[in-house]
Amino acid sequence: MAEIEAQFNFLFEPELLAEINEVAEVGTFEADTIIMEIGQRIDALPLIISGSIKVMSEDEKGNELLLYYLETGDTCAMTMQCCTGTKRSKIRALTEEVTTLAMVPAQKLHEWMIKYQSWRSFILENYDHRLSEMLEAIDNLAFHNMEERLYKYLRDKAMVTHSAEIKMTHYQIANDLNSSRVVISRLLKKLDQDGKVKHHRNLIEVCEFIK
Amino acid sequence: MAEIEAQFNFLFEPELLAEINEVAEVGTFEADTIIMEIGQRIDALPLIISGSIKVMSEDEKGNELLLYYLETGDTCAMTMQCCTGTKRSKIRALTEEVTTLAMVPAQKLHEWMIKYQSWRSFILENYDHRLSEMLEAIDNLAFHNMEERLYKYLRDKAMVTHSAEIKMTHYQIANDLNSSRVVISRLLKKLDQDGKVKHHRNLIEVCEFIK
DNA sequence: AAGTCGTTGTAACCTAGGTTACTGTTCAAT
DNA sequence: ATTGAACAGTAACCTAGGTTACAACGACTT
Numbered sequence: 001m002a003e004i005e006a007q008f009n010f011l012f013e014p015e016l017l018a019e020i021n022e023v024a025e026v027g028t029f030e031a032d033t034i035i036m037e038i039g040q041r042i043d044a045l046p047l048i049i050s051g052s053i054k055v056m057s058e059d060e061k062g063n064e065l066l067l068y069y070l071e072t073g074d075t076c077a078m079t080m081q082c083c084t085g086t087k088r089s090k091i092r093a094l095t096e097e098v099t100t101l102a103m104v105p106a107q108k109l110h111e112w113m114i115k116y117q118s119w120r121s122f123i124l125e126n127y128d129h130r131l132s133e134m135l136e137a138i139d140n141l142a143f144h145n146m147e148e149r150l151y152k153y154l155r156d157k158a159m160v161t162h163s164a165e166i167k168m169t170h171y172q173i174a175n176d177l178n179s180s181r182v183v184i185s186r187l188l189k190k191l192d193q194d195g196k197v198k199h200h201r202n203l204i205e206v207c208e209f210i211k
Numbered sequence: 212m213a214e215i216e217a218q219f220n221f222l223f224e225p226e227l228l229a230e231i232n233e234v235a236e237v238g239t240f241e242a243d244t245i246i247m248e249i250g251q252r253i254d255a256l257p258l259i260i261s262g263s264i265k266v267m268s269e270d271e272k273g274n275e276l277l278l279y280y281l282e283t284g285d286t287c288a289m290t291m292q293c294c295t296g297t298k299r300s301k302i303r304a305l306t307e308e309v310t311t312l313a314m315v316p317a318q319k320l321h322e323w324m325i326k327y328q329s330w331r332s333f334i335l336e337n338y339d340h341r342l343s344e345m346l347e348a349i350d351n352l353a354f355h356n357m358e359e360r361l362y363k364y365l366r367d368k369a370m371v372t373h374s375a376e377i378k379m380t381h382y383q384i385a386n387d388l389n390s391s392r393v394v395i396s397r398l399l400k401k402l403d404q405d406g407k408v409k410h411h412r413n414l415i416e417v418c419e420f421i422k
Numbered sequence: 423a424a425g426t427c428g429t430t431g432t433a434a435c436c437t438a439g440g441t442t443a444c445t446g447t448t449c450a451a452t
Numbered sequence: 453a454t455t456g457a458a459c460a461g462t463a464a465c466c467t468a469g470g471t472t473a474c475a476a477c478g479a480c481t482t
């Protein structure tokens with residue numbers, strides 16, 4: 001498939017690309033589609049060809065928290081967990097926008113670890129990357145107040161969508177940050193007054209990214 | 212070395228154990244020794260033979276937070292990051308008690324990925340385990356109040372030390388939880404009244420674990 | 423035009439937990 | 453026995469941020 005090659009040909013050697021093309025099932029999903037649900041079992045590893053995916057955690061009471069985004073060239077480290085054992089997903093993954101995935105059967109994941117240097121590097125680097133992002137999430141929670149977390153959230157969101165304009169309601173933002181709508185409205189007003197964002201109905205602009 | 216075999220012979224095949232014995236440098240460290248510091252570069256992977264290690268994060272202002280413990284049979288996933296690239300450590304690792312480590316040169320880490328199935332499993336499972344613990348840390352921070360976090364901390368501490376008695380000051384506990392001494396004293400009093408712990412000077416007993 | 427629904431602004435209030443300050447206790451050193 | 457340092461108890465206070473309530477606004481359907 002042309003898309004796989006376009007995104008992964010700098011990462012993988014030709015033989016591996018050929019194998020991926022052969023066994024991977026490619027699928028395209030609408031925005032806001034749940035790719036993986038908490039408690040779900042899965043036997044394939046998703047490679048993200050285009051689009052982006054939001055990875056969230058949830059507690060018993062249904063409170064949610066955004067962990068990180070996956071983008072082109074990433075894979076879901078949390079899914080690797082499912083593939084290596086018989087464990088169930090601890091996270092929810094949903095598409096942020098229209099997203100194309102290549103699903104690689106779990107068995108191949110292990111075969112390729114032996115065969116291809118580039119695959120080993122890919123898997124290890126992905127784990128590293130995810131650990132770093134988890135650590136970043138922890139530092140955010142532990143060491144920063146809600147205003148700082150909100151601003152960082154808006155910046156990150158602008159970066160994955162490649163746009164200074166964020167089309168979200170205050171309620172949706174509150175949910176990603178495990179906060180409440182009123183608090184987000186309050187802090188957005190403050191960020192607006194401080195000249196960091198401009199906000200309108202259903203739309204927030206991050207000044208830093210306005211061209 | 213006899214200790215390596217005793218701890219890892221169920222995990223690794225004999226050939227790999229022999230190789231580890233050959234190249235690993237074994238060292239024993241006092242309690243409260245810093246094994247790895249934030250910003251430090253490292254070119255060897257530590258396998259924990261006995262004892263336990265506390266892994267912490269820190270912000271610019273010096274605030275600290277306990278991430279997780281490493282115990283016998285674990286390795287430091289964050290160190291693997293250093294070994295795979297030229298990255299620097301984002302965490303601090305220090306011994307909780309007298310701890311013996313086998314240091315494996317980074318280069319071997321990659322050779323063994325090709326040669327030994329058991330090594331591949333070991334590395335991947337370790338990454339999985341660490342990701343799970345990071346997720347647990349995030350859930351604790353995001354979804355639980357300080358009283359719950361404190362109680363969980365005490366239980367975890369009792370488990371790694373294999374003792375219902377915890378010899379720590381309130382100040383030390385506060386530091387691990389990124390809180391303050393007064394708050395910990397307040398909450399310990401409450402946990403004591405609720406019959407969950409008994410506390411004395413420099414000593415806390417977790418009722419649940421008292422034989 | 424009127425009604426409805428999702429969204430936002432804002433005020434009033436509450437609580438967890440951080441901060442400061444002061445007291446008393448234990449224990450080691452002299 | 454006296455001093456000093458580390459540790460713990462407690463009160464008084466403050467603030468971030470969560471909660472409830474209500475009004476206003478825009479966008480839509482009828």
